[in-house]
Amino acid sequence: MFIHHHKVQFYETDLMGIVHHSNYLRFYEEARVAWAHSKGLISYQTPSSANHFAVYETQVKHRKPTFFGDDLQIEVRAKSVGNRLVFEYRMRGRGNEVCSVAQTIHVPLGIDLKLQRLPAEIKAATEGELWIETWL
Amino acid sequence: MFIHHHKVQFYETDLMGIVHHSNYLRFYEEARVAWAHSKGLISYQTPSSANHFAVYETQVKHRKPTFFGDDLQIEVRAKSVGNRLVFEYRMRGRGNEVCSVAQTIHVPLGIDLKLQRLPAEIKAATEGELWIETWL
Amino acid sequence: MFIHHHKVQFYETDLMGIVHHSNYLRFYEEARVAWAHSKGLISYQTPSSANHFAVYETQVKHRKPTFFGDDLQIEVRAKSVGNRLVFEYRMRGRGNEVCSVAQTIHVPLGIDLKLQRLPAEIKAATEGELWIETWL
Amino acid sequence: MFIHHHKVQFYETDLMGIVHHSNYLRFYEEARVAWAHSKGLISYQTPSSANHFAVYETQVKHRKPTFFGDDLQIEVRAKSVGNRLVFEYRMRGRGNEVCSVAQTIHVPLGIDLKLQRLPAEIKAATEGELWIETWL
16 A cells, blocks of 8 residues: 655644645645656656646545644555546544545546546556555 | 635646646635625634634536636535535636536534534525535 | 735635745735736736746745735835846735735746846836835 | 755646745745754644744745756754844755755744744754855
C-alpha cells in the first residue's frame, strides 16, 4: 500500500483552529502525484505528463478534524474503470485514527483539454492494486 | 434562488491553465457563507457564528474547466435533513453553461468542536427552498 | 485613484483568527490585475497577456490585522522605472483605517520566461498616475 | 545553518507554469516554523505558542522561477532587534541555484493580538546565529 506523508502547516488552518476542508483535496492531490511518480507515470521534468490526470469528480468525507503540526498519513489506491481512473484515499491523523476518506475520479485529457483514451501504462500500473476492503 | 458571483483570479489557476479543482470548494464556501449571511445566519462581527457550519462531506462534479477572469455564477440551495444541513450548488461559467455541480453536508459544531443540535433558525431558513429539480 | 474591493473569505483566515499574511499578496494581485484590466492592458480572453507582469520583488507592511467578512479597499498606483513596472498599494479595513501598505516590482517576461522590454502601452498607461504622497 | 526542504506541489503553480509568488511566503513560513520548532520555541501540541510570531513586514526577491516537482532548499537565519524578530531566507532550486531571497520581520503578539515584549528564550535562541554574509 502506498502511503504519503504530509505535515500540516500554519497556512493550512482557518479561524476554527483546524485545517480548512479545501486543503484536503490538495493533500489528496499530493498523495496521488506521489503515487503516480512512484509508478513512473509522472515525470517532474515534463510537467505536461501530469495533464493526463484531469479531475472529473471528487468526494471527501470528514470524520475528525486535523490540526497545525499534525503528521498526516494518506493511504492511496487506484483502479481503472473503462476510460476513468479512480483513486481512493484514507487519511490518518492523531493517534493513528482515520480522520478522512475520499475518492477522486479522473479522465485523461490532453494539453488542449480534449478527452483522450486511458493510456495502457496507467491501466497496467493500477492492475496490481487490492480493493478488497471498503474505505468510503 | 440565491446566486453568488465570483471572478476567477490569477492565483486560482494552475499550470494546466485552468482553475485548480481545490478552489471550487472555496468558491462554494463563499456562496454558502453569502447565502447564510443573506438569511441572517452568519454575522461577520461575531465570526464564531460561522462555526455552526462544520464541513462533514463534500462532493464536486466537474463538467467544463473554468479560466482566469471568468465571471462564475453559483446558484445555492439548502435543506435540513435531521441533524444535518445539506447544500447544493450549480456553477455557470462561459456562455452561461453549467461547469460544475456540488453538494456539501454540514453538521452544527460548537467552538469546542463538539456536535450540537441543528438550531431552529437554520431549520426555518431552509424551509422555503425549492428542491424540485435534480442538479447532481 | 483606482480602488479595488475585496471581501475577506473564511478560507483566507488562519488559526490566529485573522487573514493569513500570504493572502495579502493575492489581494494585491487582484487589485493590480483589475487596475491593468481597467487600462486595457490585460484581456481575460487572452490570458497570456497577463504574462507581461512577472513578479520581481514584493514588500508588504502590516499595520493592523484584517478579519473574516471585512470589506477591504485597496488603492493602487503604478509607475514605470526603466525596464520595471512598480506598483504601490494601500489597504483600508475596519473603520476605514489603513491596515497594510505594499510595493511590488514587475518585469516584462514573455511566455518563454525571457526578459522583454517594457511595452510602450504600459509606459503610457502609467504616465498619468500621481505619486506625490508617500505610502510606504 | 538550518535548512528546510519543500517539494513543489501541482496546486502551488499558476497558469504561467511556475510557482505563484504568494506561495513563497508560505514556504518561508514553513521554514520559519520548522526553525522555531527545532529550537523548542513552537510546540505543535499548543498551537497558541505560534502566536508569538505575528508578521509585521515581508520582503521577497525573485531571481529565478521555480517549477512543479522542484526540491527547494531554504536556508533560515534569525536575529533579535529590540522588540522585533528578524528572519532571512535563501532558497535554492534547480541546479542548486539561488532562486529567491527574503526577509520577514515579526513582533510578539498575544492571543488578544496585543503587542508583547520579545520573550527571553527567543532572544537566547537567536544569539548563536551568524549574519556575516549579505543575502538580500
